[in-house]
């Protein structure tokens with residue numbers, strides 16, 4: 415077994431084994447080999463982490479600093495992330511299988527940028543004075559929630575964590591992060607770097623372990639003020655229940671999606687649309703909440719566009735994720751690989767026609783790989799059109815009108831993202847206003863920046879990550895009346 419990759423929890427400013435001594439083994443999906451033993455935290459560890467976060471919040475060792483001082487520390491943290499970019503990228507790729515080039519240029523950079531952006535915001539966001547009656551001064555101020563838990567998935571382990579931790583820390587909270595069991599290594603490393611940057615002990619804790627144990631303990635804890643979750647819709651609903659069963663803690667949810675990628679016949683850049691359609695489903699092995707997993711395409715242009723998508727798929731065959739040329743890496747683990755293969759079987763059984771891929775691949779022995787897979791002849795009632803597959807599997811649904819495209823796009827329990835390609839600005843406006851989705855892309859897909867809110871309608875979640883709106887999640891709003899004498 416590889417030795418030396420840190421797998422201990424980070425609680426109260428120190429690396430620590432779990433109280434029970436229990437560990438879970440992290441395997442690399444690249445070749446199936448064990449990577450590290452990771453602390454498997456239980457209720458006792460969560461209790462210690464919450465106590466330590468509460469103590470840090472109570473004595474205001476972080477929340478009480480001047481905004482310019484919190485900003486300085488978080489900027490130092492962002493610099494450290496950049497300084498350790500190769501190490502963090504390698505850990506991420508080894509642990510969850512994404513292409514090393516993406517880890518380096520997308521994940522680590524976006525993580526550093528997220529911390530930098532919220533650090534810069536701290537001393538630029540003002541509170542409010544209400545236009546109340548002149549006999550009084552009514553102040554509307556934002557205060558940190560207190561002890562904030564973040565429970566995150568494995569598909570973008572660092573970025574998903576940063577979207578929550580950066581605004582939470584910037585606002586002055588103490589944070590406890592529960593990474594996914596498949597991808598704890600970068601979370602632990604980030605906590606160590608944060609401490610080196612000057613984040614005080616107890617302010618940023620990491621409790622790796624199982625969701626049903628450590629995640630649930632955070633959700634049910636009576637002294638956690640808010641829990642912010644990214645993951646599946648099914649588990650997201652558990653957090654609402656945990657909150658109701660415990661202290662009515664604030665809950666934020668970023669959950670699944672089944673996003674429609676609509677290409678209309680008046681689109682003049684079909685080559686661009688085809689490239690975007692392939693990237694939208696095959697980037698990150700399709701392990702993307704915003705994956706454009708339903709291609710909703712006008713019959714008149716379908717054959718031409720699908721031909722181009724097939725050609726793009728050829729250039730995205732699974733490779734060793736450590737090869738800088740890799741564009742489609744390993745699936746996160748064997749269980750998830752089998753789950754995705756189960757959907758491919760279901761699609762075949764329900765009458766979908768596989769026109770590309772459909773099988774496992776083996777670029778590295780012992781690893782978890784699936785070919786880019788495309789189904790034609792899909793109707794929107796099939797499981798592969800309704801359920802989130804979270805793999806490189808595209809379902810093509812053919813339409814004959816704009817109205818039909820919108821109806822099908824909206825016929826989903828989810829509402830995370832959607833896209834429309836058209837040359838007509840009126841059509842774009844009409845369609846984008848009709849789409850029940852938190853993010854709409856017009857003539858592009860997966861445009862992204864920390865400056866814009868991100869999250870979903872319907873069962874894709876509650877609340878928004880990113881942008882200054884994220885502060886709404888991590889703060890309480892207080893009204894203070896000052897009577898003028």
Ligand code: NAP
Nearest residue numbers: 567568593594595624625629630645646649668669670703
């Ligand atoms: P998941 O199974 O829902 O797990 C997410 C997190 O919740 C993990 O840390 C997990 O721990 C924990 N968890 C699992 N069961 C729990 C329980 N009963 N109580 C408390 N915590 C529990 O999701 P995933 O498989 O890691 O990630 C894929 C999902 O994430 C997809 O549905 C995807 O759409 C969604 N996602 C959404 C967004 C977004 O922003 N909307 C972004 C990325 C991903 P374990 O690791 O131990 O299971």
Ligand code: MG
Nearest residue numbers: 440441509596
């Ligand atoms: Mg792993």
